[in-house]
Amino acid sequence: MSLSSVLEKIDQDLDGALERLMDLLRIQSISTDPAYAQNCQDAADWLVADLKSFGINAEKRQTPGHPMVVGHVEGDGPHVLFYGHYDVQPVDPLNLWHRDPFDPAIEDADGVKVIRGRGASDDKGQLMTFVEACRAWKSVHGTLPCRITFFFEGEEESGSPSLIPFMKENAAELGADIALICDTSMVAPGVPSIASQLRGMLKEEFTLIGPKMDLHSGHYGGTALNPLHAISAIVSSLHDETGRVSVEGFYEGVHEVSDELKRQWETCGFDEDDYLGSVGMSKAHGEAGYSTLELQWARPTLEVNGLWGGYNGAGSKTVIPSEAHCKITCRLVGDMDPVHVRSVVRKHIEARLPQDASIKWDNDIDGAKASVMNINRPEFEAARQALSDEWDREAVFVGMGGSIPIAGLFKDILGMDAMLIGFAQDDDRIHSPNEKYNVESFHKGMRSWARVLEALSR
Incomplete structure (x- = not known):
């Protein structure tokens, strides 16, 4: 089947693809607010109808929350599952939007054509790049180059409460x-x-308890244990002077980055000065001996996210507080086990409790392992070459500092590796007012998926 004719069809139908995206963007599918529950149903119905319009066997599946959309098309060659989400973030604060967030439009932004509206980038615009690539294949050839399952979620922006049960109940159908x-x-x-590769997460919270009540600092200052002093000393012990985490056993399961990945990262066009300068920093302050991208993508962290206690109101209150509190998160990489990391972090902290202090842990906080894809699978290199051909620039395997839970769920529940390919830009203002998606990202995203599907089908 000719790829060039599919790419030509995508180019010819760009206006039609944009119109369809605008229709989807007008649906106010805010998943976290019950007031928009019917809108989420409407978005799922829209997607089912759109998939059916070019021959995909699609249906809406109800869940205790918002519905899933599942579609199937048979074909020769490998079986791929494509995941996206149709729900969007709330639009608050509305007064900061330049236009109605659900009245999307093509705008000129400093000479760049952009699609402006909630969900344009996250994730309706991205989802539709794949749908439109498939539409073009079907239009030109009457079929798709491989077997495809479409899987669209409606609760990604609200914690995905229905996702795991749905995947487990339908594992045989969703497997690819x-x-x-x-x-x-x-x-x-x-x-x-x-x-x-995506970093995993461990969250911890603890309270350090000292005197049985808040104390008058005149009567007890200098003699009583001050929990704020004690917790500060413990926090300062978590890292050494080079920025390395000082917790014994913390780095178990961490692997060094390969030379080939380092090469790709060094030449990927990342602007360190812009990355740091945009948030008012002039240098990276992490673990010594690693590049900024290594620190962001391939090294674990232990961050103090909150530290508080005592009096926080206006003026002064001469008190020695009874308690001090701390919130911690650890970003995990490689084969780090969150259960092990939790154990060694707690052991480190508890070993440094002074006499007369006790600790209370919040046992409701949990964690998840990092997701590391097997890029030695031939599909990854095939996709990388397809993307390179479209963008006339070497595609790169990158890491992500954050987490995308669905990637790990595909591995744990369905036994599948995942390729994460998106065309958003850092300035797309996802989750913020005036969200946008570049028209070029949408157009070349469609062409990219057409190339990837052709490459995977060989």
């Missing part, structure tokens, strides 16, 4: 050779990217 996920961005403008 590999999953494709579009909810990601490019590492730099014009640099096609495949996310091959």
